[in-house]
Amino acid sequence: xxxxxxxxNALAASAHDMQHRWSSKAAPWLVHTGAQGKTVFFADWILxxxxxxxxxxxxxxxxxxxxASPAEWMEWTQLLFNKGMALDTLLSLSNRYGxxxxxxxxxxxxxxxxxxxxxxxxLLEWAGTVRSLWxxxxxxxxxxxxxxxxxxxxxxxxxxxxVQAFNEWVRNCGLNTMWLANYGSTHVQEWNRxxxxxxSIFSNYTGKGPYTKQWLxxxxxxxxxxxxxxxxxxxxxLRFEESSHGDYLNAVASYRLSGGEGPxxxxxxxxxxxxxxxxxxxxxxxxxxxxHGGG
Amino acid sequence: MKLRIIHAPxxxxxxxxxxxDGLRTAGAHAVGxxxxxSYLRYRSPAVMQTDAYELALSLxxxxxxxxxxxxxxxxxxxxxxxDIPFIHAAGKKMIMHHxxxxxxxxxxxxxxxxxxxxxxxxxxxxxxxxxxxxxxHIQHAVVQDAELYPHVKDYYRHVHIVPVACEVRRFxxxxxxxxxxxxxxxxxxxxxxxxxxxxxxxxxxxxKRQYPIDYISVQKKSxxxxxxxxxxxxxxxxxxxxxxxxxxxxxxxxxxxxxxxxIREDVRRSQPAELPIIQADPQSIHAVLRGILQQPDRLxxxxxxxxxxxxxxxxxxxxxxxxxxxxxxx
Numbered sequence: 001x002x003x004x005x006x007x008x009n010a011l012a013a014s015a016h017d018m019q020h021r022w023s024s025k026a027a028p029w030l031v032h033t034g035a036q037g038k039t040v041f042f043a044d045w046i047l048x049x050x051x052x053x054x055x056x057x058x059x060x061x062x063x064x065x066x067x068a069s070p071a072e073w074m075e076w077t078q079l080l081f082n083k084g085m086a087l088d089t090l091l092s093l094s095n096r097y098g099x100x101x102x103x104x105x106x107x108x109x110x111x112x113x114x115x116x117x118x119x120x121x122x123l124l125e126w127a128g129t130v131r132s133l134w135x136x137x138x139x140x141x142x143x144x145x146x147x148x149x150x151x152x153x154x155x156x157x158x159x160x161x162x163v164q165a166f167n168e169w170v171r172n173c174g175l176n177t178m179w180l181a182n183y184g185s186t187h188v189q190e191w192n193r194x195x196x197x198x199x200s201i202f203s204n205y206t207g208k209g210p211y212t213k214q215w216l217x218x219x220x221x222x223x224x225x226x227x228x229x230x231x232x233x234x235x236x237x238l239r240f241e242e243s244s245h246g247d248y249l250n251a252v253a254s255y256r257l258s259g260g261e262g263p264x265x266x267x268x269x270x271x272x273x274x275x276x277x278x279x280x281x282x283x284x285x286x287x288x289x290x291x292h293g294g295g
Numbered sequence: 296m297k298l299r300i301i302h303a304p305x306x307x308x309x310x311x312x313x314x315x316d317g318l319r320t321a322g323a324h325a326v327g328x329x330x331x332x333s334y335l336r337y338r339s340p341a342v343m344q345t346d347a348y349e350l351a352l353s354l355x356x357x358x359x360x361x362x363x364x365x366x367x368x369x370x371x372x373x374x375x376x377x378d379i380p381f382i383h384a385a386g387k388k389m390i391m392h393h394x395x396x397x398x399x400x401x402x403x404x405x406x407x408x409x410x411x412x413x414x415x416x417x418x419x420x421x422x423x424x425x426x427x428x429x430x431x432h433i434q435h436a437v438v439q440d441a442e443l444y445p446h447v448k449d450y451y452r453h454v455h456i457v458p459v460a461c462e463v464r465r466f467x468x469x470x471x472x473x474x475x476x477x478x479x480x481x482x483x484x485x486x487x488x489x490x491x492x493x494x495x496x497x498x499x500x501x502x503k504r505q506y507p508i509d510y511i512s513v514q515k516k517s518x519x520x521x522x523x524x525x526x527x528x529x530x531x532x533x534x535x536x537x538x539x540x541x542x543x544x545x546x547x548x549x550x551x552x553x554x555x556x557x558i559r560e561d562v563r564r565s566q567p568a569e570l571p572i573i574q575a576d577p578q579s580i581h582a583v584l585r586g587i588l589q590q591p592d593r594l595x596x597x598x599x600x601x602x603x604x605x606x607x608x609x610x611x612x613x614x615x616x617x618x619x620x621x622x623x624x625x
Contacts, residue, residue, distance in 0.1 A: 061328060061356075065299055157332070157344070182346070185346065210373075238378075
């Protein structure tokens with residue numbers, strides 16, 4: 001596992017949306033069309049949940065203001081596993097272009113405002129359902145469910161036991177866990193002790209504001225020393241200067257050259273409205289060159 | 296449609312949680328995000344514990360889905376308040392809640408208070424610059440009383456006084472039980488130099504030679520542990536220098552405890568006349584404590600009056616409508 005792409009999915013999407021709109025958005029990131037014809041772009045994907053049909057959120061801080069109910073968690077399962085939805089669409093594309101195996105990570109819902117015992121039970125039930133559905137529907141597909149990505153960037157003290165218990169359960173299932181942490185997150189240095197298989201860190205660098213490029217350089221060195229992965233971010237929000245993405249790609253190249261072996265997670269921030277750049281975007285070819293070692 | 300109210304980013308003495316809980320109880324849609332983790336470990340179901348990095352990462356989403364931003368302690372989502380112009384440009388409502396050291400300048404304190412306070416964590420220049428920066432886009436501020444009011448009044452267009460909030464019904468009153476054991480005096484010097492703890496300790500040491508005293512200094516305890524100790528007290532000493540009272544006093548009074556503190560004369564005048572806090576300052580603390588040790592009977596009466604006072608002045612059921620009225624003005 002070298003480079004992963006994180007893609008957010010609006011949960012209100014229909015099968016028609018998935019097979020047309022989402023599929024056309026996802027396909028260029030799965031398959032690159034260039035002088036060498038069609039080649040694999042990303043073969044490792046993280047699927048993360050966007051807003052539910054009611055406009056609520058399953059994870060991250062945004063869920064604090066509009067938390068999805070456990071019943072809405074099922075929307076995420078359905079979007080992943082129902083006929084004609086995300087996994088069907090993605091795996092069909094993958095099969096069409098002969099990309100096997102495709103490795104998939106699923107981002108978890110986050111339990112807001114509940115007691116620890118209840119939170120763990122809810123998480124295990126949800127993850128257990130995902131695992132069973134995967135085996136049932138795609139177990140023989142030749143593709144891999146790698147595991148689960150924790151649903152928040154910060155892990156406060158109150159969540160540590162929950163994280164450890166969940167990670168242990170996942171490990172016992174033969175799957176993996178990943179944390180998309182921050183360079184400065186509490187407990188980030190203990191990522192292995194709290195049971196994650198992988199961690200990939202965000203440097204805070206945005207090209208604007210108080211976090212200069214030094215933060216990116218420092219995060220890269222820190223990631224190498226502590227055997228972590230690095231996040232490469234294309235930001236289009238208020239805080240981001242678009243040109244900062246070039247610095248990220250350079251940092252990824254340096255990270256690899258300097259011996260960084262962790263997962264490099266490429267993500268788009270904010271992804272809230274599903275605005276994912278396409279092949280016409282200047283970043284597309286630059287990302288391809290970075291991922292495939294051409295620049 | 297209900298306003299989506301976001302409190303952030305610092306939990307100060309449990310007040311963010313208290314306000315968010317109270318707003319939710321009143322039917323509002325409120326959540327708090329706290330990046331300030333301390334040994335006090337305040338916990339509220341309405342407040343998510345986070346850090347500055349995760350908050351910054353969520354800025355765009357917050358601006359999109361939040362309607363009113365209630366910031367605390369001079370901070371906002373980004374460490375340099377760089378988000379404030381964005382929120383303003385998005386046409387979202389904002390209010391800043393100041394809590395003390397974030398606005399209390401040394402030069403103004405010297406003018407207003409006969410007791411010097413130790414320097415806070417910000418210089419006067421930094422405080423001034425930040426208030427100028429904040430008030431460029433934020434028109435409304437909240438402070439808890441007349442002691443803080445002068446420190447911010449020249450900056451914001453509207454400064455509202457909202458007393459410290461307390462969910463009084465969570466506290467079972469345990470009034471002082473006298474006669475059977477030495478008087479238990481509790482002091483909680485979270486910042487000893489600020490609270491005038493050395494004057495408290497000196498008075499206690501001296502009086503212990505003449506009177507049986509069970510003195511407890513509460514330090515480095517979680518909020519829950521500290522509350523258990525306060526519940527066993529007969530008298531609680533808050534602070535002797537600042538001229539005002541805060542959350543410790545309010546919670547102690549909710550427990551039916553008499554509280555000793557220095558309340559500046561102008562601050563006392565701004566409060567309801569029945570404020571039952573026992574007045575003491577560095578010069579008088581010895582005499583005040585000696586008076587109590589000689590005549591402890593009045594503690595019961597003061598304890599009961601204290602409980603009534605906080606029910607009327609500080610209960611969230613009284614505070615939340617005040618806050619909502621302010622929100623309606625923004």
